[in-house]
Amino acid sequence: MTTEIATLAGGCFWCTEAVFNDVIGVTKVESGYIGGSKANPTYKEVCSGTTGHAEAIRVSFDTDQISYGEILDIFLATHDPTQLNRQGNDIGTQYRSAIFPHSDAQKAEAEAAIERATPDWPAPIVTSIEPLGEWYPAEDYHQEYWQGEGQSNPYCLAVIPPKIRKLRKSFAARSKEGAAA
Template sequence: MSKTETITLAGGCFWCLEAVYEQVRGVVAVESGYSNGQVLNPSYEQVCGGETGHAEVVKIEFDPAVVSLRELLEVFFSIHDPTTRNRQGNDVGPQYRSGIYTHDEAQAAVAREVLAEVNAATGNRAVTELEPVANYWRAEAYHQHYFVQHPGQGYCAFVVAPKVEKFRHSFTRLMKPA
């Protein structure tokens, strides 16, 4: 059995990221949560208020023998806009910031490389945070696997589904078998 790793990513609403990463081969588990804020065990309402300092994140457990961290980050930068501070589309606030929250120095090194490539491609416009994961809390149960459970809900149909489709079109090689 391969050893798994965990990376925590913020790129707007966690429903979007979760829906994509649940379809990536080599991803063992995806959990929506809140990270890198100051409040202990914040609620969704507190995080949405923008005062806790937390970002909406997904904690991704993956098998690096099947999918590399670099590949996960390539997907990450293709499904959100890393050049808008505290915003993804109509989702506005610090909880929607772009962030890579690493679990060790080796991950931080890979993330620095990929972020440098993104900055080169965007004219140094990326505002993605790169920090060690801190003060992570699992989101409420109703946020877990949200897109799978509510594909027809308005936000899912008009915001999440296009990101999932973009992933499927651009990263066919990384998709789990049907």
């Protein structure tokens, strides 16, 4: 097994984490913060919008089962990459759509994925490709949030199921649940 890492920001990390936990070949998803100026930021600091960090996920995946390009295709299809510094009612640079490549090859693939996704959206894609920078894992209570507390959180119940349905419909062969059905 060859493991690679993708670092992605697509709004609330609870939502993107829930999607990627259902993707075949994904071995781990960690929520955290990236792209800001403050060392060891807290959730409260990131939510204030003053640190420059994005809520993001770090996806570990088996390249024998899924490619980085496929990870990016799922990412760009399961959030709205046309919204600048927001996802729905979550507004601020901490909710920006961004890809943080780990190599020049990932950067080239990110550019290609945005180009592939462009015809699927009625507005221009504003997803940025940003330098990797320092990764800060989010507090423990944010990890695996949907699988636990998120099931009773009204925000999560409104936002996450449509994203998972889109994954299971558009990428059925890539979804753990979709492939099992």
